[in-house]
Amino acid sequence: MLNLFDTYSRESQDLLHSLKEAGYEHPTVVLEPNGFLPDGVESPFIYFLGQPKVEKRGRFFNEVRVPDFWEITGDNTMAQVNYYGQVKAKIYYYAPSYKRIVERVEWIDNKGQIVLIERYDQYGRHIATTTCDTDGKQLVTTYFEEGLERLTENHQTGDLILTLKKQPIRIFKNRLDFYVFYLEYRRFNLDRVIYNTLATSFSVSLQLGSKGILGQDILVWQERLYDSIPGNMQLILNSQPVRTKKILIPQTDTYHRALLLTPKEQHSLFGPLGYIYEFTEKEDIRKDAFVLTNSDQIESLSYIVEQAPNVTFRVAALTEMSPILLGMVRYPNVVLYQNISQKRIEELLRVSSIYLDINHYGEVQGIVRKAFEHKQVILGFAHTVHDKRYIAKEHIFEQGQEVALVNRINEIYKSVDRYKGAVALQIEQSSAIEMNEFRTRFQEGLGDGNV
Structure with a gap:
């Protein structure tokens, strides 16, 4: 069995982590020329450059x-x-x-x-x-x-x-021929290729089949489905026999969408999956809200701070702050962190119970995902949120709905049960499942009932 990913994306990393947590330790190949892959993950481009025996310190x-x-x-x-x-x-x-x-x-x-x-x-x-x-x-x-x-x-x-x-x-003559050569040169077990896009890795699966290399591949579909089934997925559904025998879908709503878009006779080709996340349990629930930003454009921050005086708002930046942000010290419930260290960011993730995804421009260091794994309730506006995968739909507010956002903050802090219920909403949306359930679903996708 072999994992074959086009890129080492967030989705690829989530799938790989879930597979490893469930006990699947087969090799992983990332097709892009990436020189920063972790141990156990290879790129065909980098493999032929040898394996250094020096420290992984990079070049400053x-x-x-x-x-x-x-x-x-x-x-x-x-x-x-x-x-x-x-x-x-x-x-x-x-x-x-x-x-x-x-x-x-x-x-x-x-x-x-x-x-x-x-x-x-x-x-x-x-x-x-x-x-x-x-x-x-x-x-x-x-x-x-x-x-x-x-x-x-x-x-x-x-x-x-x-x-x-x-x-x-x-x-x-092209990358596809090079990839197939590399897979055979490395003598990987190609009986089952697990891939997660309908781009290059799917083409590799087709190429293996055209060369007469038998296998039962699995597509793990990690994107959304809209009004129709993508053309390459239709090829899998309608052009049997091909190597791909199953399409597993981690996101629950996308799985049900796939069933709506396809006839019943094709439903057996689909299966639900999910993800295994590394959650950090909160020791206590504190009235602390955290914001990490690279700009002073933070939507309705002054209003939110004024309307929730019993909540401490901890606003941090990796660099020095502008006079606009520094001016927030006039509020007794605001704490500012200029040039914040990674150790302090980790501390704020542990102690804060709410993360406000309300800063404009880019997300800082994948902070939304980190807040999610630290079981912070994530709130934001539709035009400021950076990663909706980890935010409950009920916690995304339209522009101008500052009152509703503040009301939600106050409601969450009414009791521990309200807080836990809010966290449960975003975990459910993320399609998080336990290890045993993941393993059961994946084994069913493999066509093997022995869990």
Whole structure:
């Protein structure tokens, strides 16, 4: 059995975590060229670059090699290379960005156009270089093992060239052929491939079938369904025999939607699943509300603070705060945290009972998911919430409904039972299930009743 993911997305990580918690320890492959995958997860692009025997410390932003007298400056978001006031390169970090570990460096010309992209991995190795044309379009990417060319991908023609020690050069006409070669080269057990998109990993499943490699694959569908079944899913439903024999759907409402959109004779191809989350239990319920932001644009914060004087609002930022936010100290029930540390963020997640997802612009460090796992009740406005998967529908308010949001805060704090009921709403929406139930559902998807 093998997990095959296009990318190491949040959805892929949730599925992998649930499988491992349920006792499934089979290998996992991520098709994207990702140099920051955890132990036990491989990328075909990175596998052929060898396995370093050094510490996984990455390359700190000021360790990027630059010519003499060029300057590197950076903050918790990104960095850049300058020479006499002119930007020569932009340095992008791998998440979490506060660690300032380099994922890629984009070198630019005097016109500000990208001409070269260097990529790094979790060992700090320079693993790949991409050349670009005068319009910034990617031409060729070369992957290195200790400075030696191992793999070259031509983005214009799509072909790849693999050069291994003491082996003949191998040429692949596209990524799909390269992926199938890699799976066979690694001698993975391909009797069951578990994949979670109808994109590249689905194409790999079809390619394995076309080569006569038998198997019973499973699609774990982690997206929403709208007015119709996607075309590639219809191919699975209507074009048997194919390798894919089952479609498991973690989200309960999406599973029921799939049954509504398909005839009864196809319902047996679908199955419910769910997720196993790592919840942190609250030791006590405190009248504390937490906000983590990168801007001073926090929807209706002053009104909420004024209307809930018995609640302490803890507002934190990774950087220094603007005068607007600093002005909130005029309220006795507001505590501000400038340049907050990761240790203090973890502390606030433990002690606060409500998380207000009301800051505009981007989400900070996946804080909504962290608040969810810490069993904070998450409240927000429809135009400010960052991740609806972890927020109960009843806790998302339209713009201008500040009164309703404050009323909900006060209601939650009336009793421990009200708080627990509010947490239960968002857990139910997330399709969280216990380990034994997950294992039972997955075994049924495999067609194996032995749990």
